[in-house]
Amino acid sequence: MARRRRGTGASTYASLWRLRGFVRPYRLQMVVMLLTAVAAVAASTLIPLVLEAVVDGPIQHHDRAALVPMFFAALGLGIAEAVLIVTRRRVQAVAIQHVERQIRDDLYARLQRLAVEFHDRWQTGQLLSRATTDLSTIRRFFGFGAIYFIVDGLQYAVVMALLFATYVPLGAVVLVTTLPVIWLAKRFGAGYSLVSRRVQDQQGDLATITEESATGMRVVKAFGRAPLMQERFGTSARTLRHSSLELVRLRARFWGWLTLVPNLTMAFAVLVGGIAVAKGFLSIGALVAFTSLLVLLQFPIIDLGWILSMAQQAATAADRVCEIFDAPQTVADRPGAVTLGEAKGRLGFEHVGFHYPGSDRPVLRDVELAIEPGETVAIVGLTGSGKSTLAALPTRLYDVTSGRITLDGVDVRDLRLDSLRRHVSVVFEEPILFSMSVRENVILGRPDASDQDIADALAVAQAGFVYDLPWGLDTRVGEQGLSLSGGQRQRLALARAVVARPSVLVLDDPLSALDVNTEALVEEALARVLEGTTALLVVHRPSTVALADRVALLHHGVLAAVGTHHELMERPEYARVLAVAQDAGPVR
Ligand SMILES: Nc1ncnc2c1ncn2[C@@H]1O[C@H](COP(=O)(O)OP(=O)(O)O)[C@@H](O)[C@H]1O
Ligand SMILES: [Mg+2]
Structure with a gap:
């Protein structure tokens, strides 16, 4: 019989998608989270537009009186953004903790129902790490990753639209320079998913060794095998460190590219924008707004790094958790099973x-x-x-x-x-x-x-x-x-x-x-x-x-x-x- 304790391939998002049922009772909270996030994005996107108006209006015309309402507009937008973010975080914390608890409860109930034969085959540490680390990973994804994925996508689209509206050639430059990110992300995701599964399995191995030596402490001590156990633990910990570092290296390389892209974009935009201003196609205020918008564009692109790695880790975690949900319940009530009232005991x-x-x-x-x-x-x-x-x-x-x-x-x-x-x-x-x-x-x-x-x-x-x-x-x-x-x-x-x-x-x-x-x-x-x-x-x-x-x-x-x-x-x-x-x- 196959021992499905170890992952064999890259995770798809199928398992994660299956767990959406746990989020469903918190639909309302999710909607509030999304709306507040969207409103916060809108507020932060409006600020550059106010900036444009300030530069092209009061500053150009030395009109100090007009500056005051604009100052308050910018201040109001800033405060609104902060309040929205705090609100979202509060709603999110409560809802997502409930989701995690619910999945954990169900997982535990499932473990209780599974036959002894299942527990004979599975190491305790692998069950422990699924019920703890993996569930936290899934919670973080539903709480942050999924929300930011939508919000960042939206922010990217809105900023892109504004850029095109401001000056089409500049918009085109930005679009072309950010497109390779999609290809980069795809490549990164596949590699990351494999290593991430390895890391999570190895965390389970380490938990197993820890659990075993804790419960068998007397034997270990009595036989003077502490050094041996230490060695076993050390080997396992080293293996885990090795894989974790591989994960970090992958992430670092990807993030390197992700930071480079907006910077290159900025360089091109300033060049093209400068020429456009000199030729009179673009106002200075529009160029200021443009560059501020570009700064806003950095976030969705750089966020993509952690959102993708978080999503991959959550997908792997969901795979591992679903392995328990999917384990066949070999000993279970048959349909039509009966209750025996009094038994004679034959x-x-x-x-x-x-x-x-x-x-x-x-x-x-x-x-x-x-x-x-x-x-x-x-x-x-x-x-x-x-x-x-x-x-x-x-x-x-x-x-x-x-x-x-x-x-x-x-x-x-x-x-x-x-x-x-x-x-x-x-x-x-x-x-x-x-x-x-x-x-x-x-x-x-x-x-x-x-x-x-x-x-x-x-x-x-x-x-x-x-x-x-x-x-x-x-x-x-x-x-x-x-x-x-x-x-x-x-x-x-x-x-x-x-x-x-x-x-x-x-x-x-x-x-x-x-x-x-x-x-x-x-x-x-x-x-x-x-x-x-x-x-x-x-x-x-x-x-x-x-x-x-x-x-x-x-x-x-x-x-x-x-x-x-x-x-x-x-x-x-x-x-x-x-x-x-x-x-x-x-x-x-
Ligand atoms: N969980 C298990 N998985 C596989 N083999 C087992 C398991 N438990 C016991 N066995 C095997 O079944 C045989 C009978 O074991 P057991 O019923 O414990 O014998 P006894 O109680 O008479 O000493 C042994 O050969 C043992 O190795
Ligand atoms: Mg016996």
Whole structure:
């Protein structure tokens, strides 16, 4: 499967155009921004015309009285321009921040809906850089680039028209000297877009390295690999610097040309204008107005540099963001998916086969297993035999690639995901806690749980230690909070799974991080939970196996045997797996 994390070609503006929907609610603000910008341009364009009138009128005729109203006219225009610019900026700041927030919200929602398979493939840093830097780039474009593109285009057209109106030959000179800019801009845009994509991808790489070394800090330190990580970071940062400099060089070269063009134009205009004045075709005032207008023309031309680079960067950013919006939502509600009210909790695996996306190697083959309501089935197998994969399928973290899994006889893919996940709860090998209070962590899957529910769940999971934390249930845990031991985290994860009172409980080796004493306590509690609940329990220690009504032996993705613990003890491979597990510690 193609990994669409890296751009391959130049960006077109198609993705950026698609994002216009986010701007649509702010149509009114955009119109205000545009109108104020246009009015500001008009004010600044009128000033040279006032200048012309001053030179040809009061100055020529030494008419001081006429000078005063003209002074006020120029002053008024100047103030009007300033007020208009401030107004536009204020409207713009508010509207565009909303647009950015909306895109970010949608992006986040999308990331939440995308299947685990997507997150397996994408580096965190690439997602981070899209949700931060790329969105800011897009915001800047919609806020400034797009507006100025229109305003500058308009200014160019108006000034050009005025120049032609003043004196046609001079207008023609200016038009001819500014035309090569279009060709320059086209050439620049194509090259810039490629490098800009590279820079943005490399920013994502750098974010990934930073994120990885931050989360793996203990390992890095314990193994004394800080210098190695430093080296990796340095290499990545150097690569990014290299590409960024390339971008700067491209921009500098283009801007060099852009500044040269108006200067050359000015030189020609003064030459042609001087001759015209000498020959009496043009008044001095008109020439003054003309040169002032030419100065105004500089802005659209020089702006073109940053507008184009901003547009290119925004186009690239939009491509990168749309890659997430376009990622296929592989695990989603089917049309007509149903909600299951009460579930008895019969879990069926029917000829289930599975291979991970992007790999042809089957991890599970023809798994056939029916777990009756209330029954507990233990899955036992060597490392890599596919136990965790099997545990990920009932809640549709991945979809089976052949066969089907049923809940009360209904294919889980025909159930609404929220309904399915309310009935089936999982405890993972890695107990992840979020930066929230203990309470919020426990009720994650059931926000409406009562205090009694929480207390019961904590009791079942033998997680009474939380009452001894500094703020009890309100103690903040997770990355930004109090650090808990592996065993404590595992017990909270267990409490989180049982507080939702699921009909089916999937436990992927939930006791692996517990010490022997706590394990005995949790096992005792688990026995109570498992009583009324259908459970799929990945285990390794014989004592935990005893909690199960039946045991299924998984060998290289195939169910080699299913039966009671005593029945299976007859089989040498079963005894061997248990022995290995016993020696090697947790089966992972
Ligand atoms: N996200 C994944 N992508 C690709 N292959 C995977 C993924 N997770 C596990 N595997 C592979 O699937 C096989 C079974 O893994 P797993 O279900 O974790 O086994 P167990 O839990 O029994 O140790 C292993 O060969 C492993 O390399
Ligand atoms: Mg495992």
